Amino acid sequence: MSIRGPQALASLEEAMGDIRREEDELSKRLARSAERVTKIKESEAELFRQLAQLRLDPAMQGELDGRISSAEAKARDMLKDHARDVGAAEQALSDLDARRAALIEKRTEAVARLDEQQKKLDALTASLRGQLAGDAEFQAKKSQTEELDRVAEQSMRKTELAETDREEKGRPYRDDPLFMYLWDAGYGTSSYKAGNLTRYFDAMVANLIGFQKARPNYAMLNEIPLRLREHAERQEQLVQEAEAELAALEVAAVDGAGGKPIRQAIAAAQAEIERLDADILAAEDQRDAAAGRLQELADGKDPAFETATAELAAALGREDIQTLLAAARQTRTGQDDTIVAQIDDARTRLREEDEEGRELRERLKTLAARRRELEDIQWEFKKQRFDDPTSSFKEDRLVGDLLDQFLRGGISAASYWDQWRRSQNWAPGSEWGAGYKSTRQSRSNAGSNPWPPSGGGFNWPDGSFGGGGSGSRKSRPSGGFGGSWGGGSSSGGGGFSRPRTGSSGTRKHGGFKTGGGF
Numbered sequence: 179m180s181i182r183g184p185q186a187l188a189s190l191e192e193a194m195g196d197i198r199r200e201e202d203e204l205s206k207r208l209a210r211s212a213e214r215v216t217k218i219k220e221s222e223a224e225l226f227r228q229l230a231q232l233r234l235d236p237a238m239q240g241e242l243d244g245r246i247s248s249a250e251a252k253a254r255d256m257l258k259d260h261a262r263d264v265g266a267a268e269q270a271l272s273d274l275d276a277r278r279a280a281l282i283e284k285r286t287e288a289v290a291r292l293d294e295q296q297k298k299l300d301a302l303t304a305s306l307r308g309q310l311a312g313d314a315e316f317q318a319k320k321s322q323t324e325e326l327d328r329v330a331e332q333s334m335r336k337t338e339l340a341e342t343d344r345e346e347k348g349r350p351y352r353d354d355p356l357f358m359y360l361w362d363a364g365y366g367t368s369s370y371k372a373g374n375l376t377r378y379f380d381a382m383v384a385n386l387i388g389f390q391k392a393r394p395n396y397a398m399l400n401e402i403p404l405r406l407r408e409h410a411e412r413q414e415q416l417v418q419e420a421e422a423e424l425a426a427l428e429v430a431a432v433d434g435a436g437g438k439p440i441r442q443a444i445a446a447a448q449a450e451i452e453r454l455d456a457d458i459l460a461a462e463d464q465r466d467a468a469a470g471r472l473q474e475l476a477d478g479k480d481p482a483f484e485t486a487t488a489e490l491a492a493a494l495g496r497e498d499i500q501t502l503l504a505a506a507r508q509t510r511t512g513q514d515d516t517i518v519a520q521i522d523d524a525r526t527r528l529r530e531e532d533e534e535g536r537e538l539r540e541r542l543k544t545l546a547a548r549r550r551e552l553e554d555i556q557w558e559f560k561k562q563r564f565d566d567p568t569s570s571f572k573e574d575r576l577v578g579d580l581l582d583q584f585l586r587g588g589i590s591a592a593s594y595w596d597q598w599r600r601s602q603n604w605a606p607g608s609e610w611g612a613g614y615k616s617t618r619q620s621r622s623n624a625g626s627n628p629w630p631p632s633g634g635g636f637n638w639p640d641g642s643f644g645g646g647g648s649g650s651r652k653s654r655p656s657g658g659f660g661g662s663w664g665g666g667s668s669s670g671g672g673g674f675s676r677p678r679t680g681s682s683g684t685r686k687h688g689g690f691k692t693g694g695g696f
Contacts, residue, residue: 180603181577183569184289189577190556192281193585197549201469201542202271205521208538209264211478215531222524225517228437260475267472274465285454292447293567297441301436309431316427323420330413337410340403351396360389361396387637455560459677462553473542544587551591554674558595561675564602573601 181189310316351357364370365380366389372380384390432441559565573580576598584594 179425179574180570180572181573181574182567183291183565184286184567186577186598187559187565188286188580190552190559193581194549197545197552197585198465199636201545202268202472204542204545205469205472205476206268206539208473208535208542210536211531211535212476213261215512215528215535216662218524218531222521222528224478225521225524230589232250264472267468267475269467271465271472274461274468276531277466278458278461281454281458285458287453288447288450289565289567292444292451295444295447296567297326299437299441299444301434302432302440303433306431308437310428313427313431316424316431317386318429318674323424325419326413326417326420329412333406333410333413336407337403337513340406344399345401346394348399349393351399352385356383356387357389357392357396360384360387361393366393381505424582440677469546471680479561505641518599548587550586551674554676555591555595555598557676558674561600564598564604568605570603571598572603573597576601 228241269639337519353363360366360380363372363380365384429441432438564571580589580594583589621692
């Protein structure tokens with residue numbers, strides 16, 4: 179069963195919400211654990227005071243009690259401050275979550291409006307098929323554009339073959355150190371500069387390896403691809419100019435049929451989606467920073483709190499304290515045994531809290547990495563316009579079993595995203611569904627900006643206008659992550675193009691283009 183683009187993105191967003199909720203819950207548990215550790219140490223300090231009263235003379239009791247009480251009081255004050263700071267950090271995180279949720283809701287509404295307007299444009303363009311089929315100017319321009327596109331495609335194919343020849347047939351030349359020495363020196367050309375003695379020996383080498391005969395062949399291997407690529411790029415420019423002229427005729431036809439308000443509504447929806455995507459990015463980065471701050475507090479990384487708890491731990495770890503405890507263990511009195519047992523119990527609970535804290539920190543680290551990877555995937559999803567209403571995915575396991583595997587770490591972010599790309603399809607008649615434009619885009623811009631040129635054609639429902647140059651050319655370009663795939667890395671940012679520049683990042687590409695290819 180297939181799943182449409184907007185629903186697929188909504189499923190990813192739901193998974194993102196689950197990750198964030200679990201992150202927040204673990205951070206709160208870790209914060210409470212840090213507070214419990216401090217309270218257990220305070221309880222341990224009170225037990226040592228009681229033990230001192232039983233076993234030490236008053237002077238020594240007072241000295242020990244003073245050291246412990248000072249550290250204990252400082253830790254208690256810091257604990258109150260720490261709890262207040264944790265509460266403030268939790269509230270900040272909650273506020274950012276609410277802001278992001280509101281932005282997501284607005285974006286969903288904007289996409290729905292865009293879908294509605296695109297359907298209106300589709301209906302209008304369908305009604306214009308007959309009109310443009312009989313429009314001599316339009317048909318002539320369409321035929322010219324398709325012919326230019328055919329020529330440009332052939333030019334690029336020849337260029338690629340020549341570049342392959344340059345790589346394969348030029349390898350024996352490049353592997354010959356003597357040939358490359360003379361080539362790099364410019365031997366046999368006006369750029370060759372050498373003294374008499376060097377010229378003498380270079381001539382001997384040239385005669386030995388037949389350089390004078392080989393040099394023109396190697397020069398030709400290098401020169402032909404350069405000239406062919408220049409020609410192909412000129413042909414590509416002609417295609418783009420013809421497309422712009424064809425698009426102007428399409429726009430005039432649609433506007434003449436009353437479609438201008440629809441185009442304007444589509445452009446407005448697109449602009450809103452772009453703005454909301456930038457706001458969502460900023461909110462996510464702000465939340466990431468706030469979550470990091472909460473995790474630091476939860477982990478007891480506040481400098482004042484760390485100092486206070488360290489001083490209390492040092493006070494309880496002094497040699498005289500340990501000597502007092504050792505002496506109490508060696509004697510068998512009811513009161514001593516009770517206090518020693520309580521101290522042992524407190525230390526057992528401390529070890530348990532420390533172990534739980536380590537587990538929570540590891541889980542938080544994993545969740546943070548997975549969240550950032552999912553943010554990267556969502557970014558690429560929108561950048562490639564996969565959330566467009568005309569986009570769908572034939573594999574619904576992407577939001578089921580495969581999503582679960584990714585969240586559990588069973589598959590990498592790279593692998594998961596690749597399966598999204600391979601499963602994606604465009605609806606028939608969409609701007610990526612057919613026609614010469616998708617082929618030209620693939621030929622001239624593969625792996626970079628996935629959008630068609632701003633003056634592109636319409637989504638003619640039967641593919642008969644604004645495209646249809648060759649029935650075999652129907653594949654949308656599928657660039658990697660921003661045109662550069664980072665291999666199999668599952669770590670956030672490994673080849674992903676999502677900017678992570680604090681709250682100031684903006685999207686260079688992405689969002690929706692006007693329905694009908696405007």
